Amino acid sequence: MVSLLTSRAPRPRTSVNQPTRGYRVFQGVNGVILTLVVLVTLYPFVNIIARSFSGERQIRAGEVTLWPEGFNLTTYRIVFQDSMFWRNYGNTVLYTVVSTVIAMALTTCYAYVLSKRNLKGRGVLVGVAVFTMFFTGGLIPHYVLVTSLGLKNSVWAIALPNAISVFNLLVMKAFFESLPTELEEAAEIDGLSTYGILLRVVLPLSKAVIATMVLFYSVSFWNSWFSAYLYMDRTELMPATVYLRNLISGATTGGNAGAGTEQLSQVGANIQAVAIVLTSLPILCVYPFVQRYFVSGVMLGAVKG
Amino acid sequence: MSTSTTSAPPPGTQDPPPKTRHGPERPVTARRGWRRALRRDWQLYSLAVLPLLFFLVFRYLPMIGNVIAFRRFEPGGSILGERWVGLRYVRMFLTDPTFWQVFRNTLWLGGLTLVFCFPIPIVLALLLNEVRRRSLKRFVQSVSYLPHFLSVVIVAGITMQMLATDGPVNHVLDWFGHDPVRFIQEPGWFRTIYVGSEIWQTAGWGTILYLAALTTIDEDLYEAARIDGASRWRQIWHVTLPGIRPTMITLLILNIGTFLAVGFEKVLLLYNPLTYPTADVVSTYLYRAGVESNSFSYAAAIGLFEAIIGLVLVTGANQLSRRTVGTSLW
Numbered sequence: 001m002v003s004l005l006t007s008r009a010p011r012p013r014t015s016v017n018q019p020t021r022g023y024r025v026f027q028g029v030n031g032v033i034l035t036l037v038v039l040v041t042l043y044p045f046v047n048i049i050a051r052s053f054s055g056e057r058q059i060r061a062g063e064v065t066l067w068p069e070g071f072n073l074t075t076y077r078i079v080f081q082d083s084m085f086w087r088n089y090g091n092t093v094l095y096t097v098v099s100t101v102i103a104m105a106l107t108t109c110y111a112y113v114l115s116k117r118n119l120k121g122r123g124v125l126v127g128v129a130v131f132t133m134f135f136t137g138g139l140i141p142h143y144v145l146v147t148s149l150g151l152k153n154s155v156w157a158i159a160l161p162n163a164i165s166v167f168n169l170l171v172m173k174a175f176f177e178s179l180p181t182e183l184e185e186a187a188e189i190d191g192l193s194t195y196g197i198l199l200r201v202v203l204p205l206s207k208a209v210i211a212t213m214v215l216f217y218s219v220s221f222w223n224s225w226f227s228a229y230l231y232m233d234r235t236e237l238m239p240a241t242v243y244l245r246n247l248i249s250g251a252t253t254g255g256n257a258g259a260g261t262e263q264l265s266q267v268g269a270n271i272q273a274v275a276i277v278l279t280s281l282p283i284l285c286v287y288p289f290v291q292r293y294f295v296s297g298v299m300l301g302a303v304k305g
Numbered sequence: 306m307s308t309s310t311t312s313a314p315p316p317g318t319q320d321p322p323p324k325t326r327h328g329p330e331r332p333v334t335a336r337r338g339w340r341r342a343l344r345r346d347w348q349l350y351s352l353a354v355l356p357l358l359f360f361l362v363f364r365y366l367p368m369i370g371n372v373i374a375f376r377r378f379e380p381g382g383s384i385l386g387e388r389w390v391g392l393r394y395v396r397m398f399l400t401d402p403t404f405w406q407v408f409r410n411t412l413w414l415g416g417l418t419l420v421f422c423f424p425i426p427i428v429l430a431l432l433l434n435e436v437r438r439r440s441l442k443r444f445v446q447s448v449s450y451l452p453h454f455l456s457v458v459i460v461a462g463i464t465m466q467m468l469a470t471d472g473p474v475n476h477v478l479d480w481f482g483h484d485p486v487r488f489i490q491e492p493g494w495f496r497t498i499y500v501g502s503e504i505w506q507t508a509g510w511g512t513i514l515y516l517a518a519l520t521t522i523d524e525d526l527y528e529a530a531r532i533d534g535a536s537r538w539r540q541i542w543h544v545t546l547p548g549i550r551p552t553m554i555t556l557l558i559l560n561i562g563t564f565l566a567v568g569f570e571k572v573l574l575l576y577n578p579l580t581y582p583t584a585d586v587v588s589t590y591l592y593r594a595g596v597e598s599n600s601f602s603y604a605a606a607i608g609l610f611e612a613i614i615g616l617v618l619v620t621g622a623n624q625l626s627r628r629t630v631g632t633s634l635w
Contacts, residue, residue: 026537027435030435037509038444038445041448041505044473048463059471062475065473109352113350113353121342125357132360134616134620136368137365137366138608139596139608141368141373141384141605141608142363143595143596144601163363164356194346223457225458225570244456248461248462276463276466280455288447294450299513
């Protein structure tokens with residue numbers, strides 16, 4: 001590839017229609033490499049979806065590649081009947097919503113304060129946040145703290161310790177700083193308080209960044225598992241990610257009792273694939289529509305952060 | 306940017322005067338300045354109270370909580386420990402052969418991650434940049450970003466499914482007449498598996514910042530290079546790479562800073578007692594020592610050691626890049 005790139009002939013950008021031979025070869029090779037990247041990224045998903053619908057014998061024999069072999073829905077049926085699975089799924093939704101609401105409230109308030117360039121003490125306020133990006137208390141003091149605050153086995157153990165992500169904070173601060181100040185000044189003259197300005201002037205102008213932040217937070221809470229694993233003692237409090245974690249680590253086998261031996265071996269063959277499909281499904285469904293918000297959010301953070 | 310840890314402003318009356326004065330109407334003394342700022346902006350400051358409380362309780366208190374590394378701690382007792390024991394726990398882990406083993410494992414995993422996961426997004430971004438058909442480029446980007454959005458549990462699950470004895474990888478080995486390998490149980494395979502899954506998950510998303518930097522390079526520079534007779538390859542070397550250098554350095558500094566914090570969650574999900582000899586890293590070791598075996602002080606001592614090394618690494622890398630290439634984070 002490298003040697004192809006070194007081909008001597010200069011390629012004038014104006015003549016894209018008639019590139020040199022070396023560059024055409026390079027384009028071909030590039031196409032092959034990128035196709036491989038796409039295949040390597042997608043194949044695991046395709047294979048796991050195929051597995052989740054396949055029969056036990058075909059899976060064990062390693063016959064499943066791109067589509068289901070020996071179509072079988074037993075495992076899906078068993079998982080759908082497993083009340084614990086639904087409960088954990090419900091927990092995921094609950095934890096995500098509560099945590100995201102708290103995180104948005106705190107992040108928005110603080111970012112707005114930090115965006116005020118003339119505020120006295122602003123440098124200290126920014127420093128308080130940024131320093132935590134480079135030095136953290138670590139797992140053990142954190143665990144001791146959350147435990148001694150009595151937050152264990154409650155949604156607060158997940159929501160409160162992760163309420164502000166400094167990266168998101170800086171993205172939002174950068175956005176607020178980019179808003180024109182005239183509107184706020186006009187609102188101030190009209191007699192609006194700071195709270196009024198934030199609620200009625202600034203936030204309506206910030207719908208795009210708010211949407212991006214809600215996505216950032218909700219995806220990260222939806223995907224998180226470790227806080228719950230650490231602070232929840234009972235299975236019925238776990239989110240779906242920990243349900244999946246217990247399956248892949250072999251801590252549980254999933255499904256309720258009452259299934260026949262044949263069913264059990266079917267479940268054993270592909271319950272992990274089924275759980276992977278079911279937990280990633282929501283993300284895969286919304287992904288195509290929200291991807292660009294993520295990209296723009298990261299850009300905003302990278303430029304100013 | 307100030308990295309002072311002092312708690313925030315409102316009640317403070319003898320805070321140092323701000324380094325920069327904003328506007329000519331500021332009164333001379335800091336004390337009067339604060340009173341005025343408070344009277345004028347108290348509503349703004351009030352919005353900062355809850356967030357500051359958050360930072361204080363959930364970020365700075367645990368930092369102080371690290372004193373249990375030097376104090377005897379009893380579960381259920383004070384979070385700051387019972388009594389001083391000096392460097393007992395530090396000495397304990399420094400003389401613990403397991404600690405040095407997990408430390409070596411951490412260096413290995415961190416080093417391999419840096420060597421592979423740092424440059425691959427750059428190469429991928431350069432390749433994507435050469436794609437002329439925009440729809441194709443966008444499709445490849447969309448697909449390669451996808452793994453980034455999945456939970457690490459799902460990524461670990463997918464990894465294990467791919468490497469299972471009846472999974473696709475062993476299927477391919479079977480074609481070549483190779484016996485199935487129990488990848489997940491073999492210590493010799495762990496590093497490859499970890500780095501591979503890390504690349505799969507992060508390479509695509511890692512290109513975003515580089516692609517953004519690439520679009521900011523001035524087209525005239527390429528024009529000038531072509532007039533000077535620079536080949537395509539030399540254009541990349543002399544125009545493209547210098548154009549994305551600030552991005553590369555920033556990300557390198559950040560990567561070095563998190564060097565020791567190698568994907569704790571992913572290791573925790575992928576390892577098992579059979580692969581401990583290569584897979585167990587500092588963070589997982591201290592997790593087991595602290596949370597599972599209740600040796601909180603011992604684990605906190607290790608954690609503190611890790612955090613300090615992280616801080617030293619990131620400031621060191623920052624200094625070095627400021628001196629040598631003139632780019633730094635702060």
